[in-house]
Structure formats: C-alpha cells, structure tokens
Amino acid sequence: MKVEQISIFIENKSGRLAEVTRILGESGVNIRALSLADTSDFGILRLIVNDREKAQLVLKEKGFTVSKTEVVAVEVPDHPGGLSRILQTLDRDGINVEYMYAFVERCGENAVIIFRFDETDRAITTLVGDGFIVLEGERLYAM
Amino acid sequence: MSYYNEEFETLPRPALEALQLKRLQATVARVYASVPFYRQAFEKAGITPDSIKSLDDLQRLPFTLKQDMRDSYPYGLFAVPMEDIVRIHASSGTTGKPTVVGYTKKDITVWAELMARCFVAAGVHKGDIIHNAYGYGLFTGGLGAHYGAEALGASVIPMSGGNTKKQIMIMKDFGSTVLTCTPSYSLFMAEEAKEESVDFRELKLHVGIFGAEPWSEAMRAEIEEKLNLCAIDIYGLSEIMGPGVAIECREAKKGLHIWEDHFIAEIINPETGQVLPEGERGELVITTITKEGIPLIRYRTRDITSITYEPCVCGRSHARISRMTGRSDDMLIIRGVNVFPSQIESILMQIEGVEPHYLLIVDRKDNLDTLEVQVEVDERLFSDEIKVLQALAHRIEKEIKDMLGVTCKVRLVEPQTIARSEGKAKRVIDNRKLA
Numbered sequence: 376m377k378v379e380q381i382s383i384f385i386e387n388k389s390g391r392l393a394e395v396t397r398i399l400g401e402s403g404v405n406i407r408a409l410s411l412a413d414t415s416d417f418g419i420l421r422l423i424v425n426d427r428e429k430a431q432l433v434l435k436e437k438g439f440t441v442s443k444t445e446v447v448a449v450e451v452p453d454h455p456g457g458l459s460r461i462l463q464t465l466d467r468d469g470i471n472v473e474y475m476y477a478f479v480e481r482c483g484e485n486a487v488i489i490f491r492f493d494e495t496d497r498a499i500t501t502l503v504g505d506g507f508i509v510l511e512g513e514r515l516y517a518m
Numbered sequence: 519m520s521y522y523n524e525e526f527e528t529l530p531r532p533a534l535e536a537l538q539l540k541r542l543q544a545t546v547a548r549v550y551a552s553v554p555f556y557r558q559a560f561e562k563a564g565i566t567p568d569s570i571k572s573l574d575d576l577q578r579l580p581f582t583l584k585q586d587m588r589d590s591y592p593y594g595l596f597a598v599p600m601e602d603i604v605r606i607h608a609s610s611g612t613t614g615k616p617t618v619v620g621y622t623k624k625d626i627t628v629w630a631e632l633m634a635r636c637f638v639a640a641g642v643h644k645g646d647i648i649h650n651a652y653g654y655g656l657f658t659g660g661l662g663a664h665y666g667a668e669a670l671g672a673s674v675i676p677m678s679g680g681n682t683k684k685q686i687m688i689m690k691d692f693g694s695t696v697l698t699c700t701p702s703y704s705l706f707m708a709e710e711a712k713e714e715s716v717d718f719r720e721l722k723l724h725v726g727i728f729g730a731e732p733w734s735e736a737m738r739a740e741i742e743e744k745l746n747l748c749a750i751d752i753y754g755l756s757e758i759m760g761p762g763v764a765i766e767c768r769e770a771k772k773g774l775h776i777w778e779d780h781f782i783a784e785i786i787n788p789e790t791g792q793v794l795p796e797g798e799r800g801e802l803v804i805t806t807i808t809k810e811g812i813p814l815i816r817y818r819t820r821d822i823t824s825i826t827y828e829p830c831v832c833g834r835s836h837a838r839i840s841r842m843t844g845r846s847d848d849m850l851i852i853r854g855v856n857v858f859p860s861q862i863e864s865i866l867m868q869i870e871g872v873e874p875h876y877l878l879i880v881d882r883k884d885n886l887d888t889l890e891v892q893v894e895v896d897e898r899l900f901s902d903e904i905k906v907l908q909a910l911a912h913r914i915e916k917e918i919k920d921m922l923g924v925t926c927k928v929r930l931v932e933p934q935t936i937a938r939s940e941g942k943a944k945r946v947i948d949n950r951k952l953a
Contacts, residue, residue: 380902382900382901382902384895384900384907384930384932385932386930386931386932386935391932412904413904414904414907414908416911416929416930417895417907417930417931419901419902419903419904419907421902438932438933438934439932439933440895440896440897440900440932440933441897442897442900442901442902444902473903474903491902491903
C-alpha cells in the first residue's frame with residue numbers, strides 16, 4: 376500500500392531542475408507527480424516516476440544525491456471538504472503529515488494526494504479503517 | 519624621541535647580543551633542569567646547557583612546535599611549580615583542546631613592560647585614554663594590552679569586544695585617545711559610527727594599535743582615512759607571551775621592532791629548517807630568554823616574515839620584522855580567531871561519523887571576516903525533509919561556534935561541486951585581499 380518516491384538534493388541555482396528533468400527525459404523516465412521544497416540555499420525535488428530504479432541509477436551516475444522514501448497515495452473525493460475529512464481523520468489519531476502534494480492524474484472521479492507521514496504504517500491503517508482508498512504503488516506508477 | 523625603557527630599547531647591539539647570550543644560556547639551563555620535554559629533546563640532539571657558547575649555537579637546538587604544546591596539554595611544558603603560576607591563558611587548538619600558557623608574577627611584569635614599550639613606540643603617553651577593545655578572557659589580547667596601559671600609567675577603558683554601538687558612545691563620551699583592537703574590527707566600528715552619525719574626525723583618537731590578525735598596507739590607509747588616526751601594527755602570540763612581542767615605531771612605521779632583550783628571533787626556511795640570512799622571507803622562530811612560566815626554545819610561529827638589523831630612525835636598536843604576509847601552515851585567522859581546516863574536519867566527522875567533502879570560503883564583507891562552510895550532501899546526510907537538512911546545517915554551525923568560537927554559515931551543496939585535485943580536495947578559498 377506504500378508508494379516509492381525518489382528525492383533529489385539540488386542546489387538553489389539556475390539550471391539544476393532543468394538538468395534533472397533532462398536526464399530523466401533522455402532516459403525515458405516519465406514523471407508522474409512532483410513537488411519541490413526549497414530554502415534560499417537548496418531544494419529537495421520529490422518525484423513519483425514510472426521507473427524508480429532507472430531514475431535513481433541515471434541520476435546517481437550524473438552525481439546527484441538521490442534517496443528513496445515511502446509515501447502514501449490517497450484518493451480524495453473531488454468535492455469541497457474532501458481533503459479536510461482526510462486531515463481530520465489523521466489529526467484525530469495524532470498522525471503528522473511531514474509534507475504532501477497533489478498527483479497530476481485523476482483516478483476516476485477522484486483526485487490523488489501524496490502524503491509523507493512520520494508513521495507511515497499507522498497512517499495507512501487509520502485511513503483504510505476510515506474507508507479512504509489508499510492506492511497501490513504499481514497502479515500509480517502506471518497511471 | 520621617547521621610550522619607556524630607554525636604556526634597554528637603545529642598547530647598542532654588542533651589549534644587546536651579550537645580554538641575549540647570557541639570558542639564552544640561563545634559559546637553556548633552566549628548561550634542561552625543569553622541563554622533561556626539553557631534557558629529552560636536548561639529549562636526543564646531543565646538547566647540554568654547556569653547549570651554548572655563542573648565539574650561533576642556538577641553531578643547534580631543536581625546534582618547539584605547536585603540536586608539542588598540545589601533546590603536553592595542559593601544563594606539561596611549564597618550567598615552574600603551579601604555585602608560582604599567577605595567570606593562565608589559552609588559545610584555540612586543532613583538536614578542540616586549547617594551547618595553554620602560564621605566567622609567573624615576573625612574567626606578568628615583563629609582559630606589562632613590553633606592552634608599555636609598545637604603547638610608547640606607537641606614540642602613546644601617560645595621560646592618554648586607551649580604549650581597549652581586544653577581548654578579555656582566555657585570549658591574551660585584552661589583559662595583555664590592559665596591563666601595559668596601566669604600567670605606562672595611561673587610563674585604560676577595559677571594553678573587550680562586541681557591542682559596537684556602546685563602544686562608539688564610550689569612545690565619544692569618555693574622550694578615548696587610543697584605540698586597541700583587531701584591524702578589521704576598527705573598520706567595522708567606522709561603518710557602525712556612520713550609521714550612528716558619529717564622525718571619527720570629531721573624536722579624540724590619535725592612534726590605533728591593531729593586531730591579532732594579518733592586515734595590509736591598503737587596509738592601513740583605509741583605517742587611517744576612515745578613523746582619522748595613525749594606525750600601528752602590533753604583533754604577538756600567546757605561546758610566546760601575547761600582544762607586545764613586536765611593534766612598529768610611530769617614527770618609521772616600517773617593520774616591527776621585536777624586543778630582543780626578551781626574545782631571540784630567527785627566520786628559517788619552513789621546508790628545511792635552515793636559518794635564512796637577513797632580509798630573506800621565511801618562517802619566524804622565537805626563543806624566549808626571560809620567561810619563567812613556560813619558556814619556549816625555537817618556537818615555530820608559522821608566521822611568514824623577514825628580519826632586518828638596520829638601524830631605525832627611532833633610535834631603537836632592536837631588529838625589525840616585516841608585516842606578516844602569510845602562514846607556513848594552513849591556519850586561518852578569522853576575526854582574530856585561529857582556525858585550522860582540520861578542526862572543522864573533525865567537527866564534521868563527529869557529526870556524522872564520516873568525513874564529508876567540505877570547503878571553507880573565507881571572505882571579508884563590510885570589513886568583517888566571514889566564513890562559509892560548504893558541505894557536500896551525500897546519501898548519508900541527505901533526507902527528503904527540508905527541516906532535517908536545515909537542522910543539520912544549524913547543528914554544524916553551532917558545533918563550530920561552540921568548539922572554535924567562530925560564527926559561520928553552513929551551505930549544503932551537491933556532491934562533486936567541490937573541486938578535487940589529485941584526489942585531494944582543496945579545502946580553503948580565502949578571498950580576503952590582505953597582501
């Protein structure tokens with residue numbers, strides 16, 4: 376029920392993001408979702424891609440620092456209050472969201488949100504228990 | 519001409535050298551008898567106190583390195599029982615352990631006299647108000663200048679460093695006539711004064727005595743213009759005594775007179791250890807010949823200079839060393855604090871248990887030294903969370919501040935951004951224009 380995200384360290388200077396996307400593009404890796412968190416000095420690019428192994432390999436070859444992180448993809452009903460319900464559920468059980476970002480594609484009628492939790496397994500149990508749909512990684516990579 | 523101790527400051531060279539020999543012989547005999555480190559070193563070199571027949575015999579004695587002081591931490595090189603030590607100072611060391619020095623009552627008196635001589639050479643008199651902005655504490659700067667000022671009979675304001683606005687207010691309100699601090703801090707004060715709308719031309723300062731870090735003639739011109747005073751270069755190091763080992767005279771401002779009745783200076787080739795002739799540039803080596811607490815034989819200062827014995831217009835017979843132009847090791851002086859790249863390296867190693875690639879970038883912005891530590895983020899350090907990486911950077915900054923007393927900015931950079939030459943990374947880029 377977990378999704379593998381790759382995270383890449385990039386310095387906050389021009390051309391670095393372009394370099395990462397160029398390397399992935401030339402290797403035929405497709406980016407499914409992304410989020411960029413940045414400070415004045417550096418940023419962390421987080422990606423869901425169709426081919427994690429390959430993405431990690433080609434980026435490392437080019438000298439980037441890359442790591443894999445387990446995240447959770449949750450379907451969010453596409454109507455007002457949809458996301459709020461999920462967050463209330465998590466809050467009730469005292470689960471922290473480290474960060475989150477939206478998936479580009481929709482899953483049928485629903486939007487997909489990627490969550491990074493401090494306690495991934497407990498978060499999944501809570502969400503599933505409350506009837507939310509947590510997507511399998513394989514389904515997501517191929518979306 | 520005015521002197522603090524005319525007899526000794528103008529002692530004709532033959533008499534000065536005879537005095538040096540007598541004092542050197544006494545020092546060698548004393549350390550041989552009371553410091554096991556020196557007894558062993560002398561025995562290894564086949565030397566006994568009787569071996570010193572002339573000043574040239576000094577060259578037969580082994581060198582003392584900063585490492586020897588570290589190995590003897592804290593009191594191993596002291597030549598007197600602790601009950602005779604009245605003061606302890608220390609300077610930062612590469613392992614986080616400082617280099618410790620001890621002074622007897624007589625050492626403090628001699629230091630005060632030599633510092634008073636420096637004040638007079640710089641044109642300071644009884645009646646002057648000395649604004650002493652060197653740091654007070656383990657660092658020798660503050661107390662060294664303070665005791666010299668009192669020995670001279672001048673009024674001393676024990677400001678210590680920091681709180682620049684207050685410094686400027688006091689300089690103005692108290693009518694300070696002499697400023698003692700690091701050269702970079704004086705320029706920082708000038709900027710701060712501008713913001714406070716205080717004009718240095720309206721202050722009573724007529725001379726500034728600047729040291730504890732290397733500076734240039736260009737910086738002197740800038741200081742003299744901005745602070746409207748005569749800027750004098752002073753030299754010293756805690757291992758030998760502290761401030762007051764050598765000073766420029768106001769008359770010539772060309773080379774620093776080193777007090778040869780208390781120290782013997784040699785210039786050596788740092789590679790071979792051979793003594794170089796007058797005028798040639800090399801590493802300054804100092805032997806203390808009156809110190810009781812911690813006499814040092816041929817201490818390698820790592821400072822690069824040259825020496826001249828030419829008579830000076832000021833009438834002092836003591837040799838002059840030129841402005842320091844660099845170091846024969848990789849020590850950096852950042853805001854007056856000694857920093858070795860290896861210290862930063864060991865701090866980084868302690869933090870993650872591994873040695874990351876790093877680069878130190880030293881610069882001078884708004885007349886203050888800045889240190890940026892670039893650390894390559896490899897997989898061991900990386901996290902997908904911003905807060906973890908920021909905490910890492912702050913932790914390194916704090917450790918460096920705590921261990922070395924120097925404020926720095928840690929910048930996390932991508933791997934392979936730091937240039938490597940022959941497999942070994944270049945560790946320091948010093949962008950300060952000092953020479």
